[in-house]
Amino acid sequence: xxxxxxxxxxxxxxxxxxxxxxxxxxxxxxxxxxxxxxxxxxxxxxxxxxxxxxxxxxxxxxxxxxxxxxxxxxxxxxxxxxxxxxxxxxxxxxxxxxxxxxxxxxxxxxxxx
Amino acid sequence: xxxxxxxxxxxxxxxxxxxxxxxxxxxxxxxxxxxxxxxxxxxxxxxxxxxxxxxxxxxxxxxxxxxxxxxxxxxxxxxxxxxxxxxxxxxxxxxxxxxxxxxxxxxxxxxx
Numbered sequence: 205x206x207x208x209x210x211x212x213x214x215x216x217x218x219x220x221x222x223x224x225x226x227x228x229x230x231x232x233x234x235x236x237x238x239x240x241x242x243x244x245x246x247x248x249x250x251x252x253x254x255x256x257x258x259x260x261x262x263x264x265x266x267x268x269x270x271x272x273x274x275x276x277x278x279x280x281x282x283x284x285x286x287x288x289x290x291x292x293x294x295x296x297x298x299x300x301x302x303x304x305x306x307x308x309x310x311x312x313x314x315x316x317x
Numbered sequence: 318x319x320x321x322x323x324x325x326x327x328x329x330x331x332x333x334x335x336x337x338x339x340x341x342x343x344x345x346x347x348x349x350x351x352x353x354x355x356x357x358x359x360x361x362x363x364x365x366x367x368x369x370x371x372x373x374x375x376x377x378x379x380x381x382x383x384x385x386x387x388x389x390x391x392x393x394x395x396x397x398x399x400x401x402x403x404x405x406x407x408x409x410x411x412x413x414x415x416x417x418x419x420x421x422x423x424x425x426x427x428x429x
Contacts, residue, residue, distance in 0.1 A: 208359070238417075247407055247420035248360070291359065304350075304375070305418060307359035 205230050207306045210292050214312035221282045225311050227275040227292030236295035237268055239277050241288045242310065248291055251277075282315045289313070318343050321421035323408050329427045330398040338393040338424050340408030348411045349391040350418065351375075351383065353404040360407065366391055398428045 210227045217223050229237075237254035252259065254266040254275055265278040275292055292308035324339045342349065347368045352360040362375030366385040380402060382394040391410075395402060405425050409418040 247422055249420070250417045253417075304362060304365060305360075307352075307361075309357065309359040 206308075207231060208292055208294050208308040210290075210308040210311050212311070214314060216314045216316065217282055219282055219284060219315055219317055221315075222278065222280050223282060223313065224279075225277045225290055225292070225313075227277075227308055229273050229275070229292075229294045229306075231294070231296060231306075232270075232273060234273075234294045234296060237275050238293040238295075238305070239264075239266055239275075240291040240293050240307075242291055243288050248307075251290070279313075282313075284315050284317065287313055287315045320344065321408055321410055321419050323406075323421035323424050325424060326422065327425045329429060330395075331429060332398060332400065334398050335394070335396050336398070336426075338395070338406055338408075338426075340391045340393065340421060341389050342391075342408075342410040342419070343389065344410060344412070344419065345388060346410035346412045346419075347388065348413070348418075349385065350409040350411075351381070351391070351393045352407045352409065353377065353402075354407060354423075355404050363393065363406075395426075400428050402426065403428045 208229050239251040240248040241251040242248040254268045258267045263280045267276045289310040291310045294306050321342045350365045351363040354360045361377045364383040366372045372383050405423045407423045408421040411418045
């Protein structure tokens with residue numbers, strides 16, 4: 205089983221749509237969770253951290269369910285500029301593993317007019 | 318601040334050649350990382366460093382070496398390049414554990 209698994213995608217949605225991405229992780233001791241965004245042929249950049257209480261940043265809402273080891277990202281009112289690959293990222297915990305991130309394979313989102 | 322810089326941007330190597338991918342950061346981050354990303358795949362950690370003089374293997378270290386003599390620089394060395402090392406290589410840094418990692422623009426390497 206992969207350490208971090210994401211929806212295979214790709215997602216192709218019209219402008220204004222709401223789209224949700226899901227992610228599961230296998231290490232129950234994982235400590236920190238993130239969504240990164242990667243534009244085509246560019247480097248990943250942090251979109252938002254994910255907290256157990258859920259958190260929102262404008263049109264983006266992230267949720268974490270530690271019991272189910274499940275992370276989600278909801279994008280409301282999609283814009284053309286949201287087209288990118290979204291990476292679910294988990295930070296391992298313990299010993300020499302601090303600071304190391306494990307990336308999911310990414311989900312491609314294309315928003316069309 | 319330039320953030321994380323990488324050179325070169327592109328490189329084509331012949332099988333068996335060697336090269337060093339350069340990475341520098343000007344944010345005084347203790348933690349630095351090297352990843353590779355194959356098409357349609359997530360990033361895989363090659364090596365990481367928690368400070369000058371300290372390095373450790375990641376998930377896919379075979380065929381690579383690193384050094385960290387200063388806080389700013391974290392070069393990645395490829396010895397005896399193989400076609401399986403064709404990939405995009407990203408260097409990253411962070412200021413603390415489990416925090417945001419800042420990535421360089423990447424080096425696209427092709428081994429023929």
